[in-house]
Amino acid sequence: MLTVYSDDHRLQDGKAELVDGKLQPCFEMPRRADMVLDRVKTVGLGEVVEPKNFGKEPILRVHAENFVTFLETAWDEWSALGRSHDALPLNWSVRGMQNREPEVIDGKLSYFSFDAGTPVTAGTWRAATASVNVALTGLEAVLGGARSAFSLCRPPGHHAAAEYYGGYCFLNNAAIAAQAWRDRGAGRVAILDVDYHHGNGTQSIFYERADVFFTSIHGDPRQEFPYFLGYAEETGSGPGEGANANFPLRWGSGFDLWSEALDQACKAITAQGADALVISLGVDTFKEDPISQFRLESEDYFRIGERIAKLGLPTLFVMEGGYAVEAIGINAVNVLTAFEQ
Numbered sequence: 001m002l003t004v005y006s007d008d009h010r011l012q013d014g015k016a017e018l019v020d021g022k023l024q025p026c027f028e029m030p031r032r033a034d035m036v037l038d039r040v041k042t043v044g045l046g047e048v049v050e051p052k053n054f055g056k057e058p059i060l061r062v063h064a065e066n067f068v069t070f071l072e073t074a075w076d077e078w079s080a081l082g083r084s085h086d087a088l089p090l091n092w093s094v095r096g097m098q099n100r101e102p103e104v105i106d107g108k109l110s111y112f113s114f115d116a117g118t119p120v121t122a123g124t125w126r127a128a129t130a131s132v133n134v135a136l137t138g139l140e141a142v143l144g145g146a147r148s149a150f151s152l153c154r155p156p157g158h159h160a161a162a163e164y165y166g167g168y169c170f171l172n173n174a175a176i177a178a179q180a181w182r183d184r185g186a187g188r189v190a191i192l193d194v195d196y197h198h199g200n201g202t203q204s205i206f207y208e209r210a211d212v213f214f215t216s217i218h219g220d221p222r223q224e225f226p227y228f229l230g231y232a233e234e235t236g237s238g239p240g241e242g243a244n245a246n247f248p249l250r251w252g253s254g255f256d257l258w259s260e261a262l263d264q265a266c267k268a269i270t271a272q273g274a275d276a277l278v279i280s281l282g283v284d285t286f287k288e289d290p291i292s293q294f295r296l297e298s299e300d301y302f303r304i305g306e307r308i309a310k311l312g313l314p315t316l317f318v319m320e321g322g323y324a325v326e327a328i329g330i331n332a333v334n335v336l337t338a339f340e341q
């Protein structure tokens, strides 16, 4: 399987996120991608290539223009105030308050984000756009006839919606690739999100559409970030009714429960008649993940790859989360090698 990778991921290297009431070193760090690339090379998964540049157009098919402009200019506006440390928001609009974009950068950070875990840095825009290019270059390989490709995206994307960032995500790599796949002729795209956290951004982007089916297995939002999306009752709306399927699982769930949900998600993908598949590949379901509460073991990731392969669809794997850094490469690449068997 081809891997697409860019060193530009290093440009996103936030110092700290707010977690458990303290500023702590970012869990989402450059070493994550290094570990996955190392493992790709160790097992000889296949060729590793650099991304091509697709520009802003495919991004604007998914994200709002004012949001993209904000991401592109946020660091300049922040540093113009004499600040050289990372930018984090401090408060948000909630029920009954205005939804207006403020004029000043501190207000804009609040307006366009949903958490204080996702620092905007000097290199954020370049890293996030490189990550999109990694996803789109993987798609090119599949459009060129490959059965699958692995886009080793970093920063991740599935929490980013049309008009907001958060959850370590700025631009939604998987959603942009799914949209590009539709634009390049796929009839119906399925997105299977196996990251521990609900892919709220991806769900919201496609929620009212029938042409992209979104299904996700994740920590129950009653207990787990992002808390405000990911319930089983969310099945899509309008023309998208029936084109969204969530499988929330309680803290402590192991592969017995998880694999049952995977089987249901896969059956739904087949029933939907998808002809293209994007996998949001997070491996923070691992038992040793420092911020997550599922109990998957490294061997289980082989079973995931096998089950996905049984769908028989052209498949683009897009890297999302996973914070047990020493194991992230093993777990992610286990999915990929088993898929190829």
Ligand code: SP5
Binding pocket: 019, 020, 117, 156, 157, 158, 159, 167, 168, 169, 195, 197, 225, 282, 284, 290, 291, 292, 320, 321, 322
């Ligand atoms: C892409 C992705 O996996 N993003 C995840 C973002 C999660 N951010 C919230 C982390 C909250 C951690 N709370 C548990 C801390 C354990 N002490």
Ligand code: ZN
Binding pocket: 195, 196, 197, 282, 284, 320, 321, 322
């Ligand atoms: Zn995650």
